[in-house]
Amino acid sequence: MEKRNKPKYKQIIDAAVIVIAENGYHQSQVSKIAKQAGVADGTIYLYFENKEDILISVFQEKMGVFVDKLEQIIARDLNASTKLGLMIESHFDLLASDIHLAIVTQLELRQSNHELRTKINNVLREYLKLMDKILVQGMNNGELDKNMDIRLARQMVFGTMDETITTWVMNEHKYDLVDLAPKVQRLLLKGMQA
Amino acid sequence: MEKRNKPKYKQIIDAAVIVIAENGYHQSQVSKIAKQAGVADGTIYLYFENKEDILISVFQEKMGVFVDKLEQIIARDLNASTKLGLMIESHFDLLASDIHLAIVTQLELRQSNHELRTKINNVLREYLKLMDKILVQGMNNGELDKNMDIRLARQMVFGTMDETITTWVMNEHKYDLVDLAPKVQRLLLKGMQA
Amino acid sequence: MEKRNKPKYKQIIDAAVIVIAENGYHQSQVSKIAKQAGVADGTIYLYFENKEDILISVFQEKMGVFVDKLEQIIARDLNASTKLGLMIESHFDLLASDIHLAIVTQLELRQSNHELRTKINNVLREYLKLMDKILVQGMNNGELDKNMDIRLARQMVFGTMDETITTWVMNEHKYDLVDLAPKVQRLLLKGMQA
Amino acid sequence: MEKRNKPKYKQIIDAAVIVIAENGYHQSQVSKIAKQAGVADGTIYLYFENKEDILISVFQEKMGVFVDKLEQIIARDLNASTKLGLMIESHFDLLASDIHLAIVTQLELRQSNHELRTKINNVLREYLKLMDKILVQGMNNGELDKNMDIRLARQMVFGTMDETITTWVMNEHKYDLVDLAPKVQRLLLKGMQA
DNA sequence: GATGAATGAGAATTCATTCAT
DNA sequence: CATGAATGAATTCTCATTCAT
Secondary structure, eight states: OOGGGSHHHHHHHHHHHHHHHHHOGGGOOHHHHHHHHTSOHHHHHHHOSSHHHHHHHHHHHHHHHHHHHHHHHHHSSOOHHHHHHHHHHHHHHHHHTOHHHHHIIIIIGGGSOHHHHHHHHHHHHHHHHHHHHHHHHHHHTTSBOTTSOHHHHHHHHHHHHHHHHHHHHHTTTOSOHHHHHHHHHHHHHHHHBO | OOGGGSHHHHHHHHHHHHHHHHHOGGGOOHHHHHHHHTSOHHHHHHHOSSHHHHHHHHHHHHHHHHHHHHHHHHHSSOOHHHHHHHHHHHHHHHHHTOHHHHHIIIIIGGGSOHHHHHHHHHHHHHHHHHHHHHHHHHHHTTSBOTTSOHHHHHHHHHHHHHHHHHHHHHTTTOSOHHHHHHHHHHHHHHHHBO | OOGGGSHHHHHHHHHHHHHHHHHOGGGOOHHHHHHHHTSOHHHHHHHOSSHHHHHHHHHHHHHHHHHHHHHHHHHSSOOHHHHHHHHHHHHHHHHHTOHHHHHIIIIIGGGSOHHHHHHHHHHHHHHHHHHHHHHHHHHHTTSBOTTSOHHHHHHHHHHHHHHHHHHHHHTTTOSOTGGGHHHHHHHHHHHHBO | OOGGGSHHHHHHHHHHHHHHHHHOGGGOOHHHHHHHHTSOHHHHHHHOSSHHHHHHHHHHHHHHHHHHHHHHHHHSSOOHHHHHHHHHHHHHHHHHTOHHHHHIIIIIGGGSOHHHHHHHHHHHHHHHHHHHHHHHHHHHTTSBOTTSOHHHHHHHHHHHHHHHHHHHHHTTTOSOTGGGHHHHHHHHHHHHBO
16 A cells, blocks of 8 residues: 555644644644654654655645646536636635645745755646636637736636735634635736736 | 945845855755855844844845836836736836846745745735735726735735746746746736626 | 573574664664564564663673684693684684674674673673683693683783674774784794793 | 874874774764863864774884884894884884784674775785885895795784784783794794795 | 854754564 | 555755944
8 A cells, every 4th residue: 555545644744734733834743743642752654755745745645636627627617717616716715614724835835945845846847737727718719818928827826825814824814714715806807807 | 324324235135145045945054145245153143133034135135126117117107917917027127127136035935834834925025915905996996906915916816926936936937937927917817806 | 481592592692783784873773673574673672671681682692602612722732822723713703703792892892881781791701711721731730820810811812802802893804814813823932931 | 284184183092992892993082082172062073074084094103113113123223134123123012112003903893794804904005015115125135935925924924913913912912912022033034044 | 232252942863683484 | 474655754055134343
C-alpha cells in the first residue's frame, strides 16, 4: 500500500493543518504536529522526508480536492460563464467550510521560504491550467472577449478570488464568503465579456 | 531632528531593501543589513526598535512614495477611468524601476509572520482608501456601476494588479510590466463600468 | 544448540564486518546490518543483547582465528625467532586476505567508545599473552636479551605490527603487506636479541 | 590580532581537553565545553567554525608543542642515537605532565570519524617527517643500519611509543612513563643499529 | 553617538530498541 | 522464531539584542 493511503499519513496531514492554523507557520514545530496527530515525533519521519515535505504534502493533498472539483465542473455540459461561477463558488465553499485550511493557505503557508513556495507554485499551476480551459472555452464560443490577454485575464480571476478570500480570512470570517461568489462572478465576467 | 530624517535612517532602510532582495527574507540578518549600510550592528538599534521595526519602516517609507503619487493623480481634474489608468501605470512604473523593491514587497516581505503582516496591512490600508476614492468618483459620475460592491471591486483592482506584478517578478521581469498597464486598466474598467 | 553456532549468528557477524567496512563505524546502523544479513531488525535482538554486543562478538569471533593460528605456531617445535616470524606472517596474512576485516579492526572499531574499547582490549589480552610466551621462550633459551623489559618488548612487537598494518590500510593496500613480514621480523628481532 | 592569539581561543581549547578527558569524546557536548571555558555556547562559534574545528584545533595547538620541542632537539649538535632518546623522553614527558592531554590524544580523539581523523593525520604527518630526519642522520653517519626500510623503522618507532603510552594511559598511569624512555630508546636503537 | 563582542534560547532529525502480530 | 512499525531522547548551531567601552 502506498504511504499516502495509510491512515497515519492523512492523520499527520490533518494534524499539520490544525497546528499551523492555530499556532502560525513559525510556531508549528514537528513535535507539535506529532502530538496533535497522536504519534511519536519519529513516526512523522516514517511518512515524510522532512518538515518541508509535510508542508508540501499538505498543499498537494488539499489542492487535490480543489482540482478534482474543478475537473468535474469543466467536464459538465455548461457554458463558460456558468462554469466560472461554479468554480468561484466551489473554491469559496471549500475554504469557507474548512477555516483552518483557509488560514493555512491564505496566510501561513505564504511565510514559507523561497524553495518551498516554488514547489507550492508548481502544484498550483495545475489548477491555473484548468482555469485557463474555462477562459478558452468562453473565448471560442463568443461568451468572452476573443482579443483579451488570457494570462492577464487569468491573473485577474485568480488575483480577485485570492484577494477576496484573504480579506475574508483577515477579517476573521465576519461575513459569509460564499455569498460573495455571485458578485465576484458578475464583476469578473463583465470585465472579460465579448 | 526626527530620527527618520537623519541620513543613517534612510541608509539603513535602503540597505535592508537590497539585502532582503538579494538574500531573501530569511537570510537577511541584522548584521548583514548593518554591513550593507556601513554601520555597526548596534547602531541599527539607535534608529530602530528591533528588526521588525526595520521591516515595517521599509514598507512605510516606500509605500509613502506610492501614496504621494496616487494623491497627486487624484487631485488632478480627470475622470475616474483615466485616474484608474494612471494609478495602475504609476504603481507598475514604481516597481518596474526598482526591481529590488518589487522583489521585497511581492515576495520576500510576505514571508514575514502574522503580526508583521498585520502591521504592513495597516500601512497598505491608506493606499487602498485612496483607491476607493477613485471608485467612488466613478460611481457618482456614472462612469462605473452604481450598484457594485465597492469592497469587492477594490479587491478585484488590487488583486489583479498584485497578481500581475507577482507573476512578472516570478518570471524574472522577462517582459515589460508597464506595457501591461493599459490592458489591465481596460479589463478592470470593463468589469466595473456602468 | 548454542546461539553462536546457529547460522544466523554468523550471518549477522559477517554482515556487520561488511557494513562497517563499507560505511564506517558511525554509519553502520543496526537496520543496515540487518538488511545486509537478510533478516529483520528485530531478529538481531534474538541473537545479540544490543548493538555493542554485535561489535564485541565480531571482534571475538574474528580474533579467535588469530588466537588459533598463534596457538598452532607456538605448539610447534621451533625456536622463538622463527615463531616470531611466523606469527607476524600469519597475522599479516589473515588481514591481507580479508580487507574488510582489516579496515574494521584497524580503523573503524577504534572509533568506538571507551567502554567498548575496554571490552575489546580484554579479548585482545589473550592474544598478547600468547605473544609473551614466544618472548619468554626466547629469553630462556638465549635467543633474546634476558634483561629486557618483557612488557616493553611486547609493546614494541605489537605496536610495530599494528602501526605497519594501519599504515597499509590507510594507503589503501597499494603494496603487499605480507611481503613486509620478514623485514619487520628482522627489525624486531635485532632489537630484542641477546 | 589573530583569533588564535586571543585569550578566549586558548581558554576554549584548554576547556575542550579537560571536558573530553573527563567525559569521553561522545559525551563532550559543545555546551559542556562552553561551560568549562566560562563562556556562552554562542561564543564558541565566534572562535571556531563548528565542533569539529574545535577538535582539530586542539590537536594542532597541542601537537605544535611536540613539533617545536622536536625541532629544537634536531637542531642540536648531537648524534642520532642521542636525539632519538631525547625525542622519546620529550614525547613521554609532555604527555606525562598533562594527563588530560594524554587521555585525549591516545584514547578519545581516536573515536572521531574518518574525516576528522584524516585531518588529524595531516597534522601528525609533520611530526613524523621530523622523526625521519633523525633516522636519516643516523643512517648517513653509520649509527643506524644503512639498508633498513626507513618507513618500517619509523612505524616501529612511532608504533612502539604509541603502544607504550596507550598502555600507560589505560593502566591509569600507575607507573612512571618517563622512566621507560631509556629502555624504549635502547630497544628501538638495537633494532635499527648498523 | 557608535561600536561589536558576547549572550543564550530554541528545534529538526536520527536510530537503538521494543513488542504486538 | 521472525517481523518491522513505532517510539522518544538527545544535541549542534543561529542570530536578535545588549551594554561596556
